[in-house]
Amino acid sequence: MPKPVQPAALVRFLLIFAALIFLFLFLIVPLFAVFSEALKKGILVYIESVEDADALSAIRLTLLVAAISVSLNTIFGIATAWAITKFEFRGKNLLITLIDLPFAVSPVISGLIFVLLFGAQGILGPWLEAHDIKIIFAVPGMVLATVFVTFPFVVRELIPVMLAQGKQEEETALSLGAGGLQTFLRVTLPNIKWGLLYGVILCNARAMGEFGAVSVVSGHIRGMTNTIPLHVEILYNEYNFVAAFAVASILAVLAIITLIIKSLSEWKTKRLLEAAEEEQ
Amino acid sequence: MAKRLAKKSIIPGFGLTMGYTLVYLSLIVLIPLSLIFYKTASLSWKEYWDVVTDPRVIASYRLTFGASFVASVINAVFGTLIAWVLVRYDFIGKRLVDGIVDLPFALPTAVAGIALTSVYSDNGWIGKFLAPLGIKVAFTPLGVIVALTFIGFPFVVRTIQPVLQDLDHQLEEAAFSLGASRLQTFVRVLFPPLLPALLTGFALAFARALGEYGSVIFISGNMPMVTEVTPLLIVTKLEQYDYAGATAIASVVLIASFILLFIINCLQWVSGRRYFIG
Amino acid sequence: MKRLLMLLVSLSLVAGISGCGPSSGSGKNEVELLNVSYDPTREFYQDFNRQFAAYWKKKTGETVTIKQSHGGSGQQSRSVQDGLDADVVTLALSYDIDAIAKKGLISQDWQKRLPENSSPYTSAIVFLVRKGNPKGIKDWDDLVKPGISVITPNPKTSGGARWNYLAAWGYALKKNKGDQAKARDFVTRLYRNVPVLDSGARGATTTFVERGIGDVLLAWENEALLSQKEFGKDKFEIVYPSQSILAEPPVAVVDKVVDRHGTRKVAQAYLDYLYSDEGQEIAAKHFYRPRSPKVAAKYASQFPKIDLFTIDEVFGGWEKAQKTHFADGGIFDQIYQKK
Numbered sequence: 001m002p003k004p005v006q007p008a009a010l011v012r013f014l015l016i017f018a019a020l021i022f023l024f025l026f027l028i029v030p031l032f033a034v035f036s037e038a039l040k041k042g043i044l045v046y047i048e049s050v051e052d053a054d055a056l057s058a059i060r061l062t063l064l065v066a067a068i069s070v071s072l073n074t075i076f077g078i079a080t081a082w083a084i085t086k087f088e089f090r091g092k093n094l095l096i097t098l099i100d101l102p103f104a105v106s107p108v109i110s111g112l113i114f115v116l117l118f119g120a121q122g123i124l125g126p127w128l129e130a131h132d133i134k135i136i137f138a139v140p141g142m143v144l145a146t147v148f149v150t151f152p153f154v155v156r157e158l159i160p161v162m163l164a165q166g167k168q169e170e171e172t173a174l175s176l177g178a179g180g181l182q183t184f185l186r187v188t189l190p191n192i193k194w195g196l197l198y199g200v201i202l203c204n205a206r207a208m209g210e211f212g213a214v215s216v217v218s219g220h221i222r223g224m225t226n227t228i229p230l231h232v233e234i235l236y237n238e239y240n241f242v243a244a245f246a247v248a249s250i251l252a253v254l255a256i257i258t259l260i261i262k263s264l265s266e267w268k269t270k271r272l273l274e275a276a277e278e279e280q
Numbered sequence: 281m282a283k284r285l286a287k288k289s290i291i292p293g294f295g296l297t298m299g300y301t302l303v304y305l306s307l308i309v310l311i312p313l314s315l316i317f318y319k320t321a322s323l324s325w326k327e328y329w330d331v332v333t334d335p336r337v338i339a340s341y342r343l344t345f346g347a348s349f350v351a352s353v354i355n356a357v358f359g360t361l362i363a364w365v366l367v368r369y370d371f372i373g374k375r376l377v378d379g380i381v382d383l384p385f386a387l388p389t390a391v392a393g394i395a396l397t398s399v400y401s402d403n404g405w406i407g408k409f410l411a412p413l414g415i416k417v418a419f420t421p422l423g424v425i426v427a428l429t430f431i432g433f434p435f436v437v438r439t440i441q442p443v444l445q446d447l448d449h450q451l452e453e454a455a456f457s458l459g460a461s462r463l464q465t466f467v468r469v470l471f472p473p474l475l476p477a478l479l480t481g482f483a484l485a486f487a488r489a490l491g492e493y494g495s496v497i498f499i500s501g502n503m504p505m506v507t508e509v510t511p512l513l514i515v516t517k518l519e520q521y522d523y524a525g526a527t528a529i530a531s532v533v534l535i536a537s538f539i540l541l542f543i544i545n546c547l548q549w550v551s552g553r554r555y556f557i558g
Numbered sequence: 559m560k561r562l563l564m565l566l567v568s569l570s571l572v573a574g575i576s577g578c579g580p581s582s583g584s585g586k587n588e589v590e591l592l593n594v595s596y597d598p599t600r601e602f603y604q605d606f607n608r609q610f611a612a613y614w615k616k617k618t619g620e621t622v623t624i625k626q627s628h629g630g631s632g633q634q635s636r637s638v639q640d641g642l643d644a645d646v647v648t649l650a651l652s653y654d655i656d657a658i659a660k661k662g663l664i665s666q667d668w669q670k671r672l673p674e675n676s677s678p679y680t681s682a683i684v685f686l687v688r689k690g691n692p693k694g695i696k697d698w699d700d701l702v703k704p705g706i707s708v709i710t711p712n713p714k715t716s717g718g719a720r721w722n723y724l725a726a727w728g729y730a731l732k733k734n735k736g737d738q739a740k741a742r743d744f745v746t747r748l749y750r751n752v753p754v755l756d757s758g759a760r761g762a763t764t765t766f767v768e769r770g771i772g773d774v775l776l777a778w779e780n781e782a783l784l785s786q787k788e789f790g791k792d793k794f795e796i797v798y799p800s801q802s803i804l805a806e807p808p809v810a811v812v813d814k815v816v817d818r819h820g821t822r823k824v825a826q827a828y829l830d831y832l833y834s835d836e837g838q839e840i841a842a843k844h845f846y847r848p849r850s851p852k853v854a855a856k857y858a859s860q861f862p863k864i865d866l867f868t869i870d871e872v873f874g875g876w877e878k879a880q881k882t883h884f885a886d887g888g889i890f891d892q893i894y895q896k897k
Contacts, residue, residue, distance in 0.1 A: 030395040083297035103487035104537035106511040120641030160477040180292035195442040205385035229388030237597040248391040255386035259379030501754040504894035
């Protein structure tokens, strides 16, 4: 690894300082607010709220919905970023813009469109009812809404990375006789792994935290179709402030766990690289 | 058919990936979104016009688009800074900082809204120091900007970070050793390859801010004509079981953000091209 | 990375399959009910469901499991209209059940099927003030005085807030011998004193309690008592105005759903049980005013007597009140748009 250009210590200090001040005001103080509310009545009440059967079932459901949505969007993200960055075709900007759209749709509307499609008064509603298929107010509907809301994350994360990589490496591999899949796994994937990882992490965080859209399609049945954010909302609305924040802090903790996994994998690849260099 | 759209390339998989993209995009996004227009179509033109040009709705567009724009500009500036600091410098607690960047996505928006309000209201940890200066954050448009900055924050950082990580240090070193100043190096050498990612981050943060509901309603105070955001008016319509009115307002936001995003994406592609191909 | 991806994919497949499977494996002697309710009723129904299940088991030998769903009253109503399989609905205002009835899921005369307008328990709109009542707020007239800051949620998004608004309107109307213009002026002045319109009752309580904004919070009596319990009696006092509106949260069996599930008998019994002494007692324990005189007498100290008027008397029912006051372009909107 070549040494990066190091600006004078002062500039560096100022930049770090400015970044930390911003983070402090916008992220760290609110985060502390969440934990201080959660622990207001002591650690025992905190543990009690988190161990509540409904809370546990909400955690399970959240993990399930997030796992399905993230994997669907990851597959989509890789395929689409490949199509967009490795080929020239007309209407590319239009396609990218359409992919971005779910972000601009208000969460309430994101839920509502699925209700309009699959709900009892919706277009497919009567047919679904006749065949006894439940989509809305059940897990499939919640997955759909989450997939919709987190749709652009992985693709959008990959496009700039793949763009920056260019396509010479793939072309070289292919002209040397490597197969398409082989080229992807051996050449492309290692190059885009950081982008992919960030995309998956963001997608996952958002999938677990989504409230508005999921709220519309969930039906809020306790212990069955309540995700963590919905459970938090209900606790809050029934004047159970401490429990609400305790359960919310679980989401923060889950986010931090994904971070640790990310750091570990970063560290591990770094070590592997170093080991490879030493061997040489 | 799909093959003819693309210029000849030796890279395989265009038909497969493009076909899959289009099918998935249609099923998950386009067909459901078209229902907004389907439902809106039950209104006559006059009804539609009356709903979307109501003075209160117009005031809410102004707030929503204005606050979203300001918030995403703030995020673009500080997001770049933070991505830079995280990638290029080492300092104590860096890993932790790196981790909490994603926090705004993980926290349910309502919790974020309540936490921000409690921090920025006149008796809150930060609001306490701002109040004597005459700065009111909670329950004013400023509060809306704070909430929208919060929820869109990870976008810019996370789009710039991977590009910066992959960027070759040699370029900067070369520029540096050829006598370019630090600022010149940044503007001429580093900025161009970062621009597409920066624009992506900006566009995403902006789009996300336009639709945000959960966190904003707690900090905005929801005063008609002053601090009502457009998504709140959509919810108001739903409360009256007026689905068509709700989708009518949603359609306006959707079309406006589609146009804005399209422009940003074109810019991004142009800027990316100039650097990579030109 | 690859392995992680494989893991995710296989996980999602498993989840997809198990998620789609039918959830009802009920045997002959088991029956399931879904009660779709509004926000702060969870603890009440938790207690009530336990008692009812025991009662039903003893009476019929059947094991009944009651699932609960809680959310904003309007949103819950929309979910039921859109296909949420509620056997019974227990919402905050009859307008929200009327909306379900309009879709043909509940018979139009639902409100006459059970005693007392189908609302087994009631509440009233009261004032929550800070300890010692520093601004000396005694009645509605004190709320429109200059310099008083009133916290109440936005009636356009919160069902509870509509009760607050109508209570103020009704008071002014009665005081001014039915003069609508004066009532309107009174309510306009009241909302001039409102610095923040939260989207729900709970948000308004937070604004008042945690943010320290406002001199008085308009709230349902049961929620005022709940917040007193949560935040401490030494911090807030409840003031009972001379007159208030009788908040009647209604309940109904969803005909279409119970007929499909074959649960009409138990659903009906569930609602009837709300009117029994046991049911009334649980309601009173959770700060709802019981209808039964016997139980009411027992809890008389908890619920001071106030002069209560109903929405039907003063406004001719929810349908009409909603249209005049809260629909787009209605009086509430006019108050804010004129300036």
